[in-house]
Amino acid sequence: MRIALDAMGGDRAPREIVRGALAALREVRGLEVVLIGDEARIAAELAAADAPARRVQIVHSDQVIGMDEPPVASLRRKPRCSIMRMARLAAEGQVDAAVSAGNTGACVAAMHKAMRRLEGVIRSGLAVTLPTRRGECIVCDVGANMAARPEHLYQYAVMADLLARHVHGFQKPRIALLSVGHEPTKGNVLVKDAYRLIEPATTLNFVGNLEGHDIFLGEADVFICGGFVGNVVLKVTEATGQGALRLMQTQLQQAVPALFAEIAPHWERAAAKHDYATYGGAPLLGINGVFVKCHGASGALAISNGIKVAARFAENHVNDLITECLGSARMPTAGGRLERSS
Amino acid sequence: MRIALDAMGGDRAPREIVRGALAALREVRGLEVVLIGDEARIAAELAAADAPARRVQIVHSDQVIGMDEPPVASLRRKPRCSIMRMARLAAEGQVDAAVSAGNTGACVAAMHKAMRRLEGVIRSGLAVTLPTRRGECIVCDVGANMAARPEHLYQYAVMADLLARHVHGFQKPRIALLSVGHEPTKGNVLVKDAYRLIEPATTLNFVGNLEGHDIFLGEADVFICGGFVGNVVLKVTEATGQGALRLMQTQLQQAVPALFAEIAPHWERAAAKHDYATYGGAPLLGINGVFVKCHGASGALAISNGIKVAARFAENHVNDLITECLGSARMPTAGGRLERSS
Numbered sequence: 001m002r003i004a005l006d007a008m009g010g011d012r013a014p015r016e017i018v019r020g021a022l023a024a025l026r027e028v029r030g031l032e033v034v035l036i037g038d039e040a041r042i043a044a045e046l047a048a049a050d051a052p053a054r055r056v057q058i059v060h061s062d063q064v065i066g067m068d069e070p071p072v073a074s075l076r077r078k079p080r081c082s083i084m085r086m087a088r089l090a091a092e093g094q095v096d097a098a099v100s101a102g103n104t105g106a107c108v109a110a111m112h113k114a115m116r117r118l119e120g121v122i123r124s125g126l127a128v129t130l131p132t133r134r135g136e137c138i139v140c141d142v143g144a145n146m147a148a149r150p151e152h153l154y155q156y157a158v159m160a161d162l163l164a165r166h167v168h169g170f171q172k173p174r175i176a177l178l179s180v181g182h183e184p185t186k187g188n189v190l191v192k193d194a195y196r197l198i199e200p201a202t203t204l205n206f207v208g209n210l211e212g213h214d215i216f217l218g219e220a221d222v223f224i225c226g227g228f229v230g231n232v233v234l235k236v237t238e239a240t241g242q243g244a245l246r247l248m249q250t251q252l253q254q255a256v257p258a259l260f261a262e263i264a265p266h267w268e269r270a271a272a273k274h275d276y277a278t279y280g281g282a283p284l285l286g287i288n289g290v291f292v293k294c295h296g297a298s299g300a301l302a303i304s305n306g307i308k309v310a311a312r313f314a315e316n317h318v319n320d321l322i323t324e325c326l327g328s329a330r331m332p333t334a335g336g337r338l339e340r341s342s
Numbered sequence: 343m344r345i346a347l348d349a350m351g352g353d354r355a356p357r358e359i360v361r362g363a364l365a366a367l368r369e370v371r372g373l374e375v376v377l378i379g380d381e382a383r384i385a386a387e388l389a390a391a392d393a394p395a396r397r398v399q400i401v402h403s404d405q406v407i408g409m410d411e412p413p414v415a416s417l418r419r420k421p422r423c424s425i426m427r428m429a430r431l432a433a434e435g436q437v438d439a440a441v442s443a444g445n446t447g448a449c450v451a452a453m454h455k456a457m458r459r460l461e462g463v464i465r466s467g468l469a470v471t472l473p474t475r476r477g478e479c480i481v482c483d484v485g486a487n488m489a490a491r492p493e494h495l496y497q498y499a500v501m502a503d504l505l506a507r508h509v510h511g512f513q514k515p516r517i518a519l520l521s522v523g524h525e526p527t528k529g530n531v532l533v534k535d536a537y538r539l540i541e542p543a544t545t546l547n548f549v550g551n552l553e554g555h556d557i558f559l560g561e562a563d564v565f566i567c568g569g570f571v572g573n574v575v576l577k578v579t580e581a582t583g584q585g586a587l588r589l590m591q592t593q594l595q596q597a598v599p600a601l602f603a604e605i606a607p608h609w610e611r612a613a614a615k616h617d618y619a620t621y622g623g624a625p626l627l628g629i630n631g632v633f634v635k636c637h638g639a640s641g642a643l644a645i646s647n648g649i650k651v652a653a654r655f656a657e658n659h660v661n662d663l664i665t666e667c668l669g670s671a672r673m674p675t676a677g678g679r680l681e682r683s684s
Contacts, residue, residue, distance in 0.1 A: 212575065233578050243583070244587050245590060
């Protein structure tokens with residue numbers, strides 16, 4: 001298993017990215033990592049650690065796309081950037097998967113530029129993992145596609161179901177549409193039409209429409225939504241969970257500093273659950289390759305987790321399974337029959 | 343000031359609703375409340391408390407719409423329900439404002455059935471208050487309108503600006519569009535087109551596009567979005583903030599029960615900030631009357647706060663101000679000129 005890692009992507013690159021790679025190498029047998037970016041800086045980080053030279057390769061890249069740069073324009077201006085290098089290595093089959101904590105838009109655009117979508121897939125979707133009170137759930141799409149159509153949501157449901165089964169280990173993942181009420185008549189036109197496509201799909205354990213609060217309550221294992229809503233949900237979730245805990249912490253530290261100091265170690269452990277930067281990243285479903293996007297604030301743990309997700313995705317041939325389900329380009333119609341899509 | 347209160351609406355009706363009314367009566371001089379619902383039950387609650395008989399009236403209603411009933415069908419089946427009675431009283435001018443913690447869809451439908459929209463207003467919008475790390479902000483629309491158009495968002499911005507100024511006391515409210523990035527080119531078609539309508543409006547302190555996490559960070563005082571996204575955001579925010587605190591509480595209680603018991607009183611106080619059931623409710627902007635929707639889980643405090651919001655809204659003639667701004671039916675075009683809308 002050989003994975004390309006964008007060593008320059010993310011707020012804490014390259015140090016935490018390199019450390020994450022080394023952590024993954026220690027844990028995953030047979031893993032090799034290709035670190036892409038400023039060779040001197042990467043080499044310095046490797047030298048500082050105890051890197052297994054045989055299993056690490058550096059591919060130099062002298063351009064970096066910043067976290068806030070406009071994705072498409074930057075890719076045009078910086079064709080030799082680490083993200084594009086990574087995408088090309090994946091497209092050429094020189095690696096089994098690619099991982100980056102860099103500029104999300106640039107990553108998605110680069111992957112699409114370097115490789116096609118899988119046969120039968122209309123639009124790709126980013127599938128992130130969010131914490132619930134019971135464990136974790138998957139939300140797809142969280143921002144790859146700003147013009148979601150019902151047939152895209154149907155395909156996200158099929159792809160995220162396979163992701164949940166074959167990467168996250170769910171036996172029979174409960175798939176829900178994110179809406180504003182439980183009834184199929186609730187929601188906007190997109191969700192109502194998507195419901196009619198997803199509901200007849202007998203391979204899916206579709207539990208119907210769920211609402212915003214059901215994500216945290218863990219009422220489904222997979223939540224399907226358009227990329228605009230999903231992106232807003234992702235960012236709201238992140239800020240609100242961590243923010244509520246931080247406000248509480250500040251208030252307790254002011255009110256009862258000595259007591260809080262005693263509680264602090266337990267606090268840290270429990271708060272980590274709401275630190276999205278530790279989660280294993282979001283696979284871009286539907287492209288003809290494996291790419292996992294890690295959180296921009298990723299530290300070594302998150303990067304190592306992202307590498308493992310990418311490795312499982314590649315190892316378990318999730319893309320072959322997606323092609324089996326969607327490659328014949330079958331789209332259910334609202335009546336439940338299967339038809340060849342145009 | 344005379345306010346109609348749906349005594350049967352909400353998970354804790356009628357007791358907490360009646361108690362909320364009494365709390366408001368104690369605090370607001372010149373306030374009168376019309377309690378609508380089961381006369382015997384309301385009278386029993388009033389008798390149990392020390393109600394100022396002169397300022398409380400009961401209007402009997404023998405039908406109640408449950409929290410989860412389909413709104414429009416229920417209104418048709420139960421024409422004498424408390425929500426419809428309340429809406430009619432407001433439409434007939436027998437009260438200055440109406441307040442309910444009941445079925446949101448039924449409330450919105452009943453208000454629309456009983457009264458027209460304000461002159462020039464194309465669609466109404468629900469404007470909720472959410473906590474931020476700095477205080478509070480307004481989010482509009484959170485679910486009145488599932489088919490948002492750019493011109494609706496423009497009008498929400500104008501109306502929510504007036505709400506923020508004249509009810510919530512903001513001097514020069516910062517208005518933002520909820521999107522997935524700061525650049526005007528980011529987002530879906532709805533947001534991009536709305537940006538072009540809102541940006542040239544010189545009366546608004548428009549700060550541009552903001553993202554999901556900026557709500558909790560308090561980066562604007564007013565966030566404008568379509569009703570589908572807004573409703574999901576509202577429910578995600580609510581579940582995630584309270585949920586994170588509850589998980590932490592459980593873990594601390596298990597790990598260090600004695601220490602947590604000492605902290606508990608401070609915990610309760612700080613956690614109340616994330617209890618959305620205590621917030622003062624969401625005015626329905628754009629209708630020819632005043633209606634405030636309180637949280638379904640509202641207790642007496644939330645109801646009393648909702649009554650106060652409704653009273654300030656009526657007292658400060660916010661609807662006249664909305665008509666002044668939108669009544670001439672001026673819609674800015676993308677180029678910034680003002681035009682009569684069709």
